[in-house]
Amino acid sequence: MIETAVILAAGEGSRLRASAPYKPLCPVAGRPLIAHALEGLAEAGIRRAIVTLSYGRDAIEAYLASRSWPLHVETVLADHREPNGVSVLAATDALAGQDAVLAMCDHLVLPALYRRMATAGSGNGLRLGIDRRLGHPWVDPEDVTCVATNGSAIVAIGKGLEPHDAYDTGVFAISPRLGAALATLASPSLTEGVRMLAAENRAETVDCSDIDWIDVDDAAALAHAERWMSQAA
Template sequence: MPITSAILLAAGYGSRLSSIAPSKPLCPVAGASLLDHALQRLHQAGMTRVIVVLGHEAGRVELHLAARPRPLAIETVRLSDWSLPNGVSALAAAPLLDGPALLAMCDHLVDPALYARVAQAGAGAGLTLGIDRRLDHAWIDPDDVTRVATRDGAIVAIGKGLAAYDCFDTGVFAVDRPFFDVLGTLHAPSISDAVTALAVQGCAHTVNCSDIAWIDVDDPRSLAQAEAWLAAA
């Protein structure tokens, strides 16, 4: 089944950007919010429907979404406790899905080609993660990026503190029901917890996206890098 639906996680506080924008999804980057960039690029990648998971400043974000028409069907889900790990955010969107979906992070500025490549790869029997093998890329924050260890295209380990790794998590996944089933068995899970569980089952795979630009806009430094990227495009 072709992937045309996406889950966009936009619930967090974004403390390192709070001096610039009280709502991280609404943080401006080169004249548009992170949220608007993500929605536009998902549309360009072929998505027709996006479920946006909200938490901090949810009302303000909903007003922003409603302020103008968009070429996507957009639904929102509110978390009662947005301080919980991101797996809880992903699980909140599950009841609105009836097939595979892209899973993306609102604070990641991503070339649409990366979304499209992961969507084309599909979720398989569990999930597929877009990975980046450029371990020395200037846009990567080594203290914050999620590290991934792979073998023959499969994930064998994932985590921010991973000692042995060969690539980075871009924050873009293709997921299907087994991913949500695993999340539902865990207490306050992160997405990495679900990836780890599926990896044990041999159901967590990768697609190489090392030739495509993306950046996690998480602090003033990465925001400046993102704006420079867009200005040069």
């Protein structure tokens, strides 16, 4: 089972600016998104989290330092002006060749999803948690990353992809092969890295359609997340 996680938390989060100056500190049901991620990962059995930061770094690091966390937390510097693959690469040295659970700070998920991906492992390159509940009311069809599959293999991935048969939940199990692929790109996006591994038959999926999650990327999604968390309490 994988015991290390990388949390991408470097983005600017402009669509949530009215709710919080920095997206990782945006509260949902009384806790910042970064706290939901760290505590959920710990509950799933993860022992170490590498958080990639850029926009709002000082404020987020101060928050992280102000709390005692149930897992070891460290930070690395990325660049929010660059594609998100740069954030993955920023964690490469800290990973030192280890596999990791890769998670998005703004994706609120149940710990069971993290646990499933940590248990599944990275396979021959990477595995992505997918949701086959197309048309789910929590999913923004204009913003979600779509996935086309053949069995468990990823055939294609991208926003606006047609046809598709699944959504990207934003939780991966990754090996150093992803970083190696991203390092060859002039402008490395995570999606492009997945495409590269898919072309080599090194990108698989894990069906997580039975586990709820939401990408808290704007005010509408934040409202959905608040209702979900209040009902789950």
